[in-house]
Amino acid sequence: MPRISASPALARFRILDLTRVRAGPTCVRHFADFGADVIKIESTVVEDMGGPRDGPDFQNLHRNKRSMTLNLKAPEGREIFMRLVKTADVVVENYRPDVKDRLGIDYESLKRINRRIILASVSGFGQEGPYRDRPGFDQIAQGLSGIMSVTGHPGGGPMRVGAAVADVAAGLLAALGVVTALLERESSGEGQWVQSNLLQAGIQLLDFQAARYTMSGEVAPQSGNDHPTSMPTSAYATADGYMNVAATGSAMWMRLCEAIGRPDLAGHPDFSDAEGRAKNRKALNAEIDRALAKKTSAEWVEILNRAGVPCGPIYAMDKVFADPQVQHLQTAAEVEHPRLGRLRIINQPVKLSRTPARLVSATPERGAHTDEVLREIGYGDAEIAEFRKHGTI
Secondary structure (H helix, E strand, O other): OOOOOOOOOOOOOEEEEOOOOOHHHHHHHHHHHOOOEEEEEEOOOOOOOOOOOOOHHHHHHOOOOEEEEOOOOOHHHHHHHHHHHHHOOEEEEOOOHHHHHHHOOOHHHHHHHOOOOEEEEEEOOOOOOOOOOOOOOHHHHHHHHOHHHHOOOOOOOOOOOOOOHHHHHHHHHHHHHHHHHHHHHHHHOOOOEEEEEHHHHHHHHHOHHHHHHHHHOOOOOOOOOOOOOOOOEEEEEEOOEEEEEEOOOHHHHHHHHHHOOOHHHHHOOOOOOHHHHHHOHHHHHHHHHHHHOOOOHHHHHHHHHHOOOOEEEOOOHHHHHHOHHHHHOOOEEEEEEOOOEEEEEEOOOOOOOOOOOOOOOOOOOOOOOHHHHHHHOOOOHHHHHHHHHOOOO
16 A cells, blocks of 8 residues: 555555656656655666756655665566566656667566556657657757747747746656546556657647648747737836736727727727737837836736736746745645755645645655565565665665
């Protein structure tokens, strides 16, 4: 039974976590937060996991898990792993595609041990194809997917998104795939192989920008802070900085003109319809900037929200977590680490009314639960001592 009770929602499931860096751990974190018994299987030697273990990234990604060390390259280590597979529901890995084959932990091998097992594989470019063996990295995927071609100001050259969006999206898509496979297993009784990759995750994030090409052949250009098609939606200068305004549609456009004291703009021939506002965006933005320069961002947020015009401030990270709505949503939560003390990390954003997620355990020390897990699957203390002696654990 799980030793970490974050939530009863997924407490009946056991997840074997072979992931590293960000995309794979993002997938597994969802299950750990909702109470699955996640066993993080780590190497017997200290590895580069994409950042220091005590750093914010690692601590944020691996909470609510147990950790054991295991040498999967050794026959005894693989034997232990396969015994764990018999007790598990899901294995998640984000090795390069060929690694699991070399280790003998590919889906067909796992299926022979446990026909109900679900293997989730997160890769850079997919499990097959000409780029199969290339190392995956978020920024590389941002470039290949087209994200960088539509990000940044026109003529300013490609720009990466300021977050690891391909990594995170690939992890979330893998989690969605695992949930789907678990639901399907209830009727078929069989597991299956779930796959996601950074490249397709990036294209999925482009959404309508990608569909503009697949449907009509239109290659979307960079548009900076402007919405590609619906104007005025952009970042506008105010008396003390910048703010976002999104006034799409005729009714919203009219309300914006009234609220900023420029009703004349509504009847201007260049801005009278959506097509004109998009075509003449540079002149339109200049007019709105001139109007908004008369008050602060906070004043305009109050005025425009009162008028029913979507808008908001543009925050740096300190302001984000000081915002009353962010605080109300409990976006950050605290956990107690036995060595690092009280840590404040990012909370699970998905809310369930009856079986909510909780952050109850900090990221474990490497191998903290090795003996505990081995005893659960039938190994005695003498066997565990021999495993340790031979470097299996």
